[in-house]
Amino acid sequence: MTDRRLPWWMRWLHVYGSLLGLCATLFFAVTGLTLNHADWFEGGEPVVRTLTGALPPAALGERLDKLAIAEQLRHAHHLQGMVTGFQADDPDECVVIWKGPGYSADAIIQRGTGAYRIEEARRSWVAVFDDLHKGRDSGPVWSLVIDVCAVGLVFVAATGLWLLLYLRKRRRRGLLVALLGTGLMFIAFAFGVA
Numbered sequence: 001m002t003d004r005r006l007p008w009w010m011r012w013l014h015v016y017g018s019l020l021g022l023c024a025t026l027f028f029a030v031t032g033l034t035l036n037h038a039d040w041f042e043g044g045e046p047v048v049r050t051l052t053g054a055l056p057p058a059a060l061g062e063r064l065d066k067l068a069i070a071e072q073l074r075h076a077h078h079l080q081g082m083v084t085g086f087q088a089d090d091p092d093e094c095v096v097i098w099k100g101p102g103y104s105a106d107a108i109i110q111r112g113t114g115a116y117r118i119e120e121a122r123r124s125w126v127a128v129f130d131d132l133h134k135g136r137d138s139g140p141v142w143s144l145v146i147d148v149c150a151v152g153l154v155f156v157a158a159t160g161l162w163l164l165l166y167l168r169k170r171r172r173r174g175l176l177v178a179l180l181g182t183g184l185m186f187i188a189f190a191f192g193v194a
Contacts, residue, residue: 010166014159021156024149031133034126043124051077051118060111064088069109070096077118079105082139099137102128 018025034041053076059069066086073079073096081100088094092112098105102123109116132138135146164174 007166010159010162014156014163017152017156017159021149021152025153027129028133028149031129035130035133038127038130041126042130043126046121046123046127049120049122051120053077053116055109055114055116057112057114060094060109060114064094066096069094070098073107073116073118074098077105077120079118079120081105081137084137101131101136101138103137 055069055072059065066088070083070086079098081098081103083096084099085095085097090111092110094107094109094111096107096109102125103121105118105120107116107118132142135143161178164171164178167174
């Protein structure tokens with residue numbers, strides 16, 4: 001480009017891209033801190049609830065309708081999360097597992113009698129946010145949100161660097177600070193990570 005003036009459109013993209021991603025940046029920054037110090041923020045042991053009941057033994061024969069069984073238990077006990085496992089290899093029992101951010105429930109069903117026992121565990125809201133930060137047990141939609149946020153942060157960083165290159169008076173100092181920050185990360189990795 002021959003015009004060295006700062007293009008208004010690049011500033012516009014950077015400013016409004018930053019504002020669009022402001023909540024995501026704050027969310028991932030705060031949860032990065034709470035993840036790094038989970039013992040400070042997550043609040044100890046989960047709240048555990050034990051549930052019991054019985055299913056019709058006829059539903060637990062050789063031809064299992066896994067979805068129907070999982071959804072019947074979900075509806076009966078207001079279970080949350082996604083079914084992440086349904087093990088029916090054992091002729092005597094089935095195991096169904098639900099997982100979600102800060103949440104898990106495990107059901108053990110006796111195939112002969114239909115009796116079941118569910119152990120449900122709920123962690124604090126900080127643990128829920130930490131699981132969302134990692135994308136743990138949060139499903140494909142949230143996984144897409146994480147990807148979009150990551151691409152957005154790369155875009156904001158790239159447009160910010162591009163803007164810096166157009167600011168002649170601040171270019172050298174800004175690039176030195178960026179280089180210093182990059183160097184500090186490499187030093188922390190090289191000498192602080194065993």
